[in-house]
Amino acid sequence: MDYKKLLESIDSIDPMAGTIEYLMANYGQPRDAFVRGDGSYLFRGDGSRVLDFLSGIAVTSLGHGYPDVVxxxxxxxxxxxxxxxxxxxxxxxxxxxxxxxxxxxxxxxxxxxxxxxxxxxxxxxxxxxxxxxxxxxxxxxxxxxxxxxxxxxxxxxxxxxxxxxxxxxxxxxxxxxxxxxxxxxxxxxxxxxxxxxxxxxxxxxxxxxxxxxxxxxxxxxxxxxxxxxxxxxxxxxxxxxxxxxxxxxxxxxxxxxxxxxxxxxxxxxxxxxxxxxxxxxxxxxxxxxxxxxxxxxxxxxxxxxxxxxxxxxxIDAPKRAYDLGIDLVKRLASLDNVGEVRGRGLLLGVELEGVEAPAVAKYALDGGLIVNPIGSSTVRLAPPLTVSIDEIDEAVRILTDAIKMAS
Ligand SMILES: Cc1ncc(COP(=O)(O)O)c(C=O)c1O
Missing domain, CATH: 3.40.640.10 (Type I PLP-dependent aspartate aminotransferase-like (Major domain))
Structure with missing residues (x-):
């Protein structure tokens, strides 16, 4: 084997295509690919950014790249x-x-x-x-x-x-x-x-x-x-x-x-x-x-x-989650096509009425927001506990548009 060529060939592997070609199919088709994270945002290779309201499924609670952790x-x-x-x-x-x-x-x-x-x-x-x-x-x-x-x-x-x-x-x-x-x-x-x-x-x-x-x-x-x-x-x-x-x-x-x-x-x-x-x-x-x-x-x-x-x-993370959660629940519950909002703090399940959750999640991602569809009628939100009010405003705006587009 030509080791030099082998190592050179790595550079041409694209994250999306490479995932399908080289990884087992158990996660299905990847929805997007990110190369960098900063606070509540993830960045694609082309520099565009999306608000991460899933936090790697409730993992990056301090946001991406929290300086003390890094x-x-x-x-x-x-x-x-x-x-x-x-x-x-x-x-x-x-x-x-x-x-x-x-x-x-x-x-x-x-x-x-x-x-x-x-x-x-x-x-x-x-x-x-x-x-x-x-x-x-x-x-x-x-x-x-x-x-x-x-x-x-x-x-x-x-x-x-x-x-x-x-x-x-x-x-x-x-x-x-x-x-x-x-x-x-x-x-x-x-x-x-x-x-x-x-x-x-x-x-x-x-x-x-x-x-x-x-x-x-x-x-x-x-x-x-x-x-x-x-x-x-x-x-x-x-x-x-x-x-x-x-x-x-x-x-x-x-x-x-x-x-x-x-x-x-x-x-x-x-x-x-x-x-x-x-x-x-x-x-x-x-x-x-x-x-x-x-x-x-x-x-x-x-x-x-x-x-x-x-x-x-x-930062008293539980208190931040509690306070921000109360505000976010109120705002989500007032949106069109939203029924029950379940959960506590910043782990929330939004029950949609008359729109499909996967479609809402897709339009949200296109608009710059990651949320997670669970089944056909629920989207899960788990933003970082460090999220700002401005970021919550932005997320609610994108989600509102996504629900409109899906309905
Ligand atoms: C409640 C609960 N328990 C266990 C697990 C499994 O954790 P892991 O995926 O790290 O193995 C998960 C993952 O989503 C979970 O939500």
Whole structure:
């Protein structure tokens, strides 16, 4: 092989055409391609820009290129990127400490816990599933999750995911996962009463199935029923967590204390990192050798997470999300062809009436705004928590035009 020619040929690969030619087709046709990000904007190769009201699916909560995060990653990359988990690093314990402070202060019990680091939401969920199985023992191997839930694509997380379309092609999935309808507390009691259930897994707002909040009474009833039976309650805060929904964690709107909290997405501002927190009394179930990952919690990933959390604390990201969310909901709800606006803070699902969500999202992108269609009637908005009022004005203007064009 002519190595010189091989390396020269890379330059001619176009992002859009190259994606179709060289990558597997699982994401479908890419909708656009971007080469740079700055704050709430993404830039194409030709210099044109679009407002990013999806944030890489609730990941870039500080916007693109947040200076403190960029600096932390750059400095850490120069210093030390990876060692393996045989060795401690200076950032990991600091991130775990901050997460523990933020989680325990979000609960009525203020209980403390410990953290396991991984590389994604699905991996953080896998760790939660394995931890629950180990803690509860083999005769309590079953889980209950809620219809419509999305918990990730790896086999354990996929088995917890209660969306048949995502699983059918991969059956049989992991045994022991039962699904109930949101609000069906009797169904949960019945399953727990029948025996063998070790944990219940919920998203307090179901993000991927259209930004659908669980009813607060149901969430509190779940906590009561699980506590009474020493069944673990696992909160998947991968999408809702870290300030996005107007509190550090969305579960705290319901005044409950989870046993396990699963996080990822915004934690690294785009650098891959997942985290699984478990309260004292559950976390100890993992002992040396029980679980692991090569990269999880490495110096670079945790440098990114440390800078992200520090910046979020300094700007009081949950308060920004709360205040801006109240304003944005009002403005969205007043638009033509808009019915219900669901969600909390800056994770919102806009229910469209008489127009198709994919068409609205397409016209919005053409007009300079990224929103995400979910199904035929919902668009999801998850702008950065650093978004400005002017940018919200611009987004609402573009969305209004897009809805007009689609109707
Ligand atoms: C609630 C929830 N859990 C888990 C996941 C899986 O995370 P990841 O895609 O990082 O594996 C997602 C991703 O969208 C999610 O929204």
């Amino acid at each position: 600096e932390a990653i750059t400095n850490q990359a120069k210093k030390l990127m990876h060692t393996s988990n045989f060795f401690a690093n200076e950032n990991g314990p600091k991130v775990a400490y901050l997460l523990n402070q933020l989680i325990s202060s979000s609960t009525p019990t203020q209980e403390s816990g410990k953290v396991f680091f991984s590389n994604s939401g699905a991996e953080a969920m896998e760790a939660a599933i394995k931890l629950a199985r180990k803690r509860q023992g083999g005769d309590r191997y079953k889980f209950i999750t809620i219809n419509g839930a999305f918990h990730g694509r790896t086999f354990g997380a996929l088995s917890a995911t209660a969306q048949p379309g995502k699983k059918e092609a991969f059956e049989p999935v992991v045994p022991g996962f039962n699904h109930v309808t949101s609000g069906d507390i009797e169904g949960v009691e019945k399953l727990i009463g029948a025996g063998g259930v070790g944990a219940v897994i919920i998203e307090s707002i179901q993000g991927e199935s259209g930004v659908r909040p669980l009813d607060g009474e149901f969430v509190r009833a779940l906590r009561r029923v699980t506590s009474e039976t020493d069944t673990l309650l696992i909160l998947d805060e991968v999408q809702t967590g870290l300030g996005r929904c107007g509190r550090w964690f969305d579960f705290s709107h319901h005044e409950i204390a989870p046993d396990i909290v699963v996080m990822a997405k915004a934690l690294g501002s785009g650098f891959p990192i997942g985290a699984t927190w478990a309260r004292v009394g559950v976390a100890e179930a993992f002992v040396a050798g029980d679980h692991g990952t090569t990269y999880g919690g490495n110096p670079l990933a945790t440098a990114s997470a440390l800078a992200t959390l520090t910046a979020m604390i300094k």
